Amino acid sequence: MNRGMTETQGPGGPPDDELVRRARSGDQAAFRALVERYEPLVAGTVIGMLGRGPDAEEVGQETFVRFWKALDRFRGDSSVGTYLTRIAMNGSLNRLRSRSRWFRRFSSDVPDDLADPGSRPDEVVGAAELRDRLDRAVRSLAPDYRSVVVLRLVQGLSTRETAEALSIPVGTVLSRLSRAQDRLRSILGALALED
Amino acid sequence: MRSEPPLDDSALGRHLATTRAESFGPYFSDRVMRRVAAESRPRTGLAGAAGIWTVHPRLVSSLALAFVVVGLSWWIARPSVFVAPVGSPLAVELPDGSRVTLAPGSTLRQASFRFSGERRVSLSGEAFFEVARGDAEFSVSTQDATVTVTGTRFNVRSWTGAGGTEVALVEGSVLLRPAGAPADGPALAIAAPVALALEAGDIARVGPDGLVRHVDPGHTAEQAASWRDGSFAVSDRPLEAFLDELERRYDIRLEADPAVTRDRTVTYMNPGSPHVEEVLDAVSFALGLRYARTADGWTVVAADTSRHP
Numbered sequence: 001m002n003r004g005m006t007e008t009q010g011p012g013g014p015p016d017d018e019l020v021r022r023a024r025s026g027d028q029a030a031f032r033a034l035v036e037r038y039e040p041l042v043a044g045t046v047i048g049m050l051g052r053g054p055d056a057e058e059v060g061q062e063t064f065v066r067f068w069k070a071l072d073r074f075r076g077d078s079s080v081g082t083y084l085t086r087i088a089m090n091g092s093l094n095r096l097r098s099r100s101r102w103f104r105r106f107s108s109d110v111p112d113d114l115a116d117p118g119s120r121p122d123e124v125v126g127a128a129e130l131r132d133r134l135d136r137a138v139r140s141l142a143p144d145y146r147s148v149v150v151l152r153l154v155q156g157l158s159t160r161e162t163a164e165a166l167s168i169p170v171g172t173v174l175s176r177l178s179r180a181q182d183r184l185r186s187i188l189g190a191l192a193l194e195d
Numbered sequence: 196m197r198s199e200p201p202l203d204d205s206a207l208g209r210h211l212a213t214t215r216a217e218s219f220g221p222y223f224s225d226r227v228m229r230r231v232a233a234e235s236r237p238r239t240g241l242a243g244a245a246g247i248w249t250v251h252p253r254l255v256s257s258l259a260l261a262f263v264v265v266g267l268s269w270w271i272a273r274p275s276v277f278v279a280p281v282g283s284p285l286a287v288e289l290p291d292g293s294r295v296t297l298a299p300g301s302t303l304r305q306a307s308f309r310f311s312g313e314r315r316v317s318l319s320g321e322a323f324f325e326v327a328r329g330d331a332e333f334s335v336s337t338q339d340a341t342v343t344v345t346g347t348r349f350n351v352r353s354w355t356g357a358g359g360t361e362v363a364l365v366e367g368s369v370l371l372r373p374a375g376a377p378a379d380g381p382a383l384a385i386a387a388p389v390a391l392a393l394e395a396g397d398i399a400r401v402g403p404d405g406l407v408r409h410v411d412p413g414h415t416a417e418q419a420a421s422w423r424d425g426s427f428a429v430s431d432r433p434l435e436a437f438l439d440e441l442e443r444r445y446d447i448r449l450e451a452d453p454a455v456t457r458d459r460t461v462t463y464m465n466p467g468s469p470h471v472e473e474v475l476d477a478v479s480f481a482l483g484l485r486y487a488r489t490a491d492g493w494t495v496v497a498a499d500t501s502r503h504p
Contacts, residue, residue, distance in 0.1 A: 028231065028232070032224050035224045035227050035228070036224050039218060039219065039223055040218065043217060043223075044217065047219075048215070052216070057219050057223075057226075060219045060223070061223075061227050064227045065227065065231060069234065131213060134211060135214055138214070149211065153207075153208050153212065154211050154212060154214055156212060156215075171450075172450065174453055175451060175453060178451075178453030182435055184207060184211075186358055188207075
C-alpha cells in the first residue's frame with residue numbers, strides 16, 4: 001500500500017499551493033489547515049522514530065513551526081508532504097542523537113531490551129502485545145535502518161519517495177530495507193511472520 | 196539488478212503498517228498554532244529577565260547555589276561511559292583495577308564504584324574483561340544476560356539485534372544468567388537452565404528465548420577474544436552480522452545486495468591482522484560472492500546477479 005505524499009488537495013479543501021501562498025502572507029487559518037492535513041504524516045514519521053511521548057509531541061510541533069518559519073523559502077520544488085517528512089525525520093534523528101548522549105552519560109541501566117524471558121517467539125499473542133513488540137523491535141534498529149522502515153513499511157511511502165525524503169539513493173533504501181527486515185525477523189522470530 | 200521486495204505479500208510489512216500512528220492527540224493543531232503565534236510576536240528580549248534579577252535577587256542566588264550543589268554531587272557520583280569509536284578498540288582501566296578492552300563500536304557504562312560498594316557495568320557490543328580480585332562481586336549486564344564474577348578473564352559479545360549474548364571464559368569462573376533472573380536462583384537445572392556456572396575454556400550463550408546453554412562454536416574461548424589483536428575467529432555467523440562487524444572494525448561502509456544477505460553464514464579464521472580486502476576476498480570466494488569499491492566503502496553482490504533478479 002502506497003499512501004504517498006503527492007496529494008496536494010485534501011477532501012473538500014483548497015490545494016496545498018494555495019494554502020501555502022495564503023499562509024505566506026500571514027493567514028494563520030490557512031496554515032492551520034495545512035497542520036491538520038499533514039498531522040497524520042508527521043505523526044506517523046515522528047512517533048515511528050521516537051515512540052509516543054513528550055519528545056514526539058515536541059518534534060512534531062517543531063516540524064510545523066520550522067515549516068512556518070521557512071514558508072518564504074519554500075518554492076514547491078518538492079511536495080509539502082516530502083518537505084515536512086524531511087523536517088520531521090531530521091528532527092527525530094537529532095532527538096535520537098541527543099537521547100543517546102543523555103542516556104550514555106546519565107543512566108547506568110541497560111537499554112530497553114526486547115528479551116522477554118516469560119515468552120517464546122512462536123507463542124500466540126494479542127494484537128496489542130504484537131503491536132508493542134513490533135514498536136520496540138523497530139526502535140531497536142539503528143537510526144539509518146529505522147528511518148527506512150518507518151517511511152517505507154510503516155508509512156507506506158514508495159521506495160522513491162523514501163529515498164527523496166531521506167536524501168539517499170534508491171539502491172541504499174533497498175539495501176537498508178532488506179537488512180532491516182532480516183534483523184526484524186531475527187528479533188521477532190516467528191511472531192511477525194504469522195497472520 | 197535490484198528489485199523491490201514483495202512488501203504487499205509480506206506479513207512483516209502488513210503487521211508493521213498497523214503500528215502507524217495517525218495523530219499526536221487532541222488539539223495538536225491548537226498547540227502548534229499557539230507556538231506559531233508566539234513566533235510571530237516581537238520578542239521582549241532581556242527586559243523580562245532583568246526584571247527577575249531586580250525583583251527576586253535572593254531567589255535567583257538560591258537557585259544558582261542549589262544548581263551548583265546538585266551539579267557537584269552528580270559530578271562526584273557520576274557514572275562513567277566509555278565508547279570505542281568504530282575503527283579502533285579502546286582499553287579502559289576501571290577504578291578497582293579491572294581492565295576492559297572494548298571492541299570498535301562498543302559502549303561500556305560504569306556505575307559509580309565509590310558510593311555503592313558494587314562493581315557493576317553494562318555493555319552494548321563486545322568486550323574482553325580482566326577483572327581484578329576484590330571483595331565485591333563484579334557484574335556485567337547486557338541486553339539479555341548478566342555475568343557475575345569475582346576475578347577472571349572473559350569475553351562478552353552482545354550486539355543489539357545479534358540474537359543473544361555469548362560469553363567465552365578464558366580463565367577463572369563466572370556465573371551466567373539471563374537478564375532479570377534472580378541472583379540467588381539455582382546455578383543449573385537440567386531441563387531449562389536459568390543460569391550456568393562456567394569454567395575456563397567454556398563458551399555459553401543466553402539466547403533471545405532467555406535460555407542459557409553451552410555452545411561449541413568451533414573455536415576456543417581464547418580465540419573468541421582474539422579480535423583484540425586484529426584476528427578473526429568467526430564460526431557460522433550470519434553474513435549480515437559479519438558485515439556489521441567489518442563495518443565497525445574497519446570504519447567502512449558496506450552495502451550488500453538484498454539477494455546475498457539471507458540464509459548465509461560465515462566461518463572465517465585468520466590469526467593475522469588482515470586488510471579488509473583480504474577478508475572480503477576470502478569470504479566472497481567461500482560464499483560465491485563478488486565485492487567492489489564504492490565511493491564510501493564496498494558493496495557485496497552475488498557472483499552471478501542474473502540468478503537474483
